[in-house]
Amino acid sequence: MNVLEGIRVLDLSIAMAGPFAAQKLADLGADVIKVEPVTGEWQRHVSAGGARGNAVNASFLSLNRNKRSLSMNLKDPEGRALLHDLVRGADVFLQNYRPGVADRLGVDYTTLRELKPDLVYVSMSGYGSTGPYADRPGQDVLLQAMSGALASARRHGEAPRPAPFFLADAITAYSAFEGAMAALFHRERTGEGQLVEVNMLDSIIAAQMQEISVATVGGVRQEPTDQIHAHSYIRAPYGIFPTSDSHLALSFAEMDALAEVFGDDRFLAYDAERDGFTHRDEISALVTENLAANTTAHWLDELAAAGVWVGPVYDYTQLRDDPQVRHNGSFVEYQHPTEGTVVTPGFTFRLSAQDQEVYRPAPLNGQHTQEVLLELGLTIDRIAELESSGTVHRHRRPALSQLS
Structure with a gap:
């Protein structure tokens, strides 16, 4: 029934x-x-x-x-x-x-x-x-x-x-x-x-109860950025970033993991929780710079293996072919x-x-x-x-x- x-x-x-x-x-x-x-x-x-x-x-x-x-x-x-x-x-x-x-x-x-x-x-x-x-x-x-x-x-x-x-x-x-x-x-x-x-x-x-409460209860305004950033209340890096051949989605990455995957110690100068808000543009610029060196497929494998939250950016045709879908x-x-x-x-x-x-x-x-x-x-x-x-x-x- x-x-x-x-x-x-x-x-x-x-x-x-x-x-x-x-x-x-x-x-x-x-x-x-x-x-x-x-x-x-x-x-x-x-x-x-x-x-x-x-x-x-x-x-x-x-x-x-x-x-x-x-x-x-x-x-x-x-x-x-x-x-x-x-x-x-x-x-x-x-x-x-x-x-x-x-x-x-x-x-x-x-x-x-x-x-x-x-x-x-x-x-x-x-x-x-x-x-x-x-x-x-x-x-x-x-x-x-x-x-x-x-x-x-x-x-x-x-x-x-x-x-x-x-x-x-x-x-x-x-x-x-x-x-x-x-x-x-x-x-x-x-x-x-x-x-x-x-x-x-x-x-x-x-539907925006969490975001609106940050403003109405926490008193934190939404602020635009200079670099890629998908959400004003989430720490960097967060958003859709270009690679050498397309794009990928990146969220809540730890600085030491990015330093290891990219071989770039500049990330170690930042604390993810403290500096991810106050230095969003600098961190996002470093991510963009490093991702440009290789393909989406390469970075999806490397970042996922390091425990970084990363994912593909699909069109609707690619979405249908995804194995989980x-x-x-x-x-x-x-x-x-x-x-x-x-x-x-x-x-x-x-x-x-x-x-x-x-x-x-x-x-x-x-x-x-x-x-x-x-x-x-x-x-x-x-x-x-x-x-x-x-x-x-x-x-x-x-x-x-x-x-x-």
């Missing part, structure tokens, strides 16, 4: 954070119904990195596996009524609409709680549902910048560099997933549903009806009571409309009428002549 088997989730979210959170629930066995417009969710049509795919974008595939697609027009009173009927049989409702949209569509928490008192309602936003920034766009790099994170890894005279992936979105997805799970556990104990509010700003701030099964592979073989990261933890993971591909728009509405008690004829009126959209398999 899967952990969330029997739990039904209505996922009305778009873009990354909401769909990612809902996918985590789906991966644990919840029946996640992706309720999307008749034209399909926005992410189906906007490519990430130009990876448009044949009929479905790669970014959509990565965030919507193990879900069913119900395609309907919620601005249509009949569509809204169908959704309300679905809510009566649902356990979790997840949305990340802009402020005011849920109220206009009649899918706000107050309305849905009347239909399903024990509903777990997860509302996601950029900055919070109220306050001076409530109407601002909650976009990832804006939240990274505002959160203070970018001041921890920059050099004098250079602009701060944001993370090269959607960091705020990913952290927010985990927050929403945790909130939904906690609320479901509370409901198991009490029978009560509740509103779970998650926003990107609080999520990315909380393959051993862990970090990536999963399955077949999609229009995109062929899909390779994507899998679930992040494993439970002994969870059945072996079975991954179903991200649905086509409206692929399960008829299936879900039949479960709701509608007849084939009634579904056909709703489709004709534009209230719902149903994906139809192409005729054989269209496939040839």
Whole structure:
């Protein structure tokens, strides 16, 4: 049995954070119904990195596996009524609409709680549902910048560099997933549903609890450096350093070990704990100078043998080929009806009571409309009428002549 088997989730979210959170629930066995417009969710049509795919974008595939697609027009009173009927049989409702949209569509928490008192309602936003920034766009790099994170890894005279992936979105997805799970556990104990509010700003701030506390409790400011340094609160050497042919990652190295590996006694003039903060630039400059003398492969072997914490700097292709990544099964592979073989990261933890993971591909728009509405008690004829009126959209398999 899967952990969330029997739990039904209505996922009305778009873009990354909401769909990612809902996918985590789906991966644990919840029946996640992706309720999307008749034209399909926005992410189906906007490519990430130009990876448009044949009929479905790669970014959509990565965030919507193990879900069913119900395609309907919620601005249509009949569509809204169908959704309300679905809510009566649902356990979790997840949305990340802009402020005011849920109220206009009649899918706000107050309305849905009347239909399903024990509903777990997860509302996601950029900055919070109220306050001076409530109407601002909650976009990832804006939240990274505002959160203070970018001041921890920059050099004098250079602009701060944001993370090269959607960091705020990913952290927010985990927050929403945790909130939904906690609320479901509370409901198991009490029978009560509740509103779970998650926003990107609080999520990315909380993820920096250690760094922010150094400033708020310890009174130590973030200070930029002249040399390579990846974190203002970690002693040198710490960061990504060039070698003669590429780069490597280095952290928490002891000075005597560096002196031995490099054959450079200048490191012995420094104490790692005392001088690693006050002489960061000098130590990092010595590391850069020495690493330039040989290849990444050479230094990875030599430094690791001396007990130095060192590692490779991969691109995504190299990452897939790493033996530990393959051993862990970090990536999963399955077949999609229009995109062929899909390779994507899998679930992040494993439970002994969870059945072996079975991954179903991200649905086509409206692929399960008829299936879900039949479960709701509608007849084939009634579904056909709703489709004709534009209230719902149903994906139809192409005729054989269209496939040839």
